[in-house]
Amino acid sequence: MRYAGIVLAGGSARRLSGVDKPALSVGGKPLLTRAIHALSGAGRVVAVGPRRPGFDVVWTREPVPGTGPVAALAAGLAFVPDDVGTVVVLAADLPGVRRSTVDRLVAAVGDGDGAVLVDAGGSRQWLLGAWRVAALRAALPEQVENAALRRVLGGLSVTEVPAERGESDDIDTPEDLERHR
Template identity: 70%
Template sequence: MRFAGIVLAGGAARRMSGVDKPELVVRGSSLLAHALAALAGARPLVVAGPQRPGYPGVVWTREPVPGTGPVAALAAGLEPVTDAAVTVVLAGDLPGIRASTVERLLAALDATADGAVLLDAAGQRQWLAGAWRTAALRAAVPDDPENRSLRRTLGVLRIAEVPAEPGEADDIDTPEDFERHR
């Protein structure tokens, strides 16, 4: 299946003292490299966040006002997506994300679903690990996306839930999370 990929990689990382989380190295690769590898085959492959060296083939974009949240970053990330019927959206801080995760999300999109998201071990939807019909995603993003809730924005769509395999939905939000995954 042809799909676009967007990695949201511009957060402030307040709980990590402002470190550039997507550049943290886990198992020999940056978190951003893990996300991009999971999206192998995506066209275009977009990163919404500050441009970083060493990632060839990536289309870089940024929300008009940096730091205004994931919905604004998603809106910016959708701009270069012109002809893909499906868009996979991932956070830039997922150490356990892999190509097989993306394959399962894509497979879960059936005729009744606008999107498919990972469910973590606690049964919570992981909004930044999902595959979406691009038209539904565009329709859900408000004209003024700054400082909007991703859960509220995407939660109105018809969603298939995909149980995460162990570690797949983990993210790195704190120094303790990082130490656990190093």
């Protein structure tokens, strides 16, 4: 199945003193590199955030940077070709995301609107999912700035995919980073 990928690589990283999270290295590899490698099967990868050299992706920014993941998602969707039916959406702070993660999510979309990884506690990881492009575009509110991602995606038909160990981990705090170094 042909799919595209969107990596949300902006954000303010307030709990990490404003550091450039996608540039943080885990296991000798920047987090952004890990996300892009996980999307190696995608026909096109769009990164939403400040342009960083060395990546063969389409770069874009939301019209008002810092207005949240829904605004970033909308900006990325604008660069997904019309003939692509599925898009994988990943945050750029996921040290455990792999190509096999993406493959499982894409396969799980089935007849629904999308598939999201579910962590060991049963929580849906909204920034780690595969979606039908048409369903995402239809779900976007007119005002995307500062919209709640859970509210925007929560009404869609979602298949839950259990996370394998470490797949749904993200880096939000210095302690998270230390745990994955």
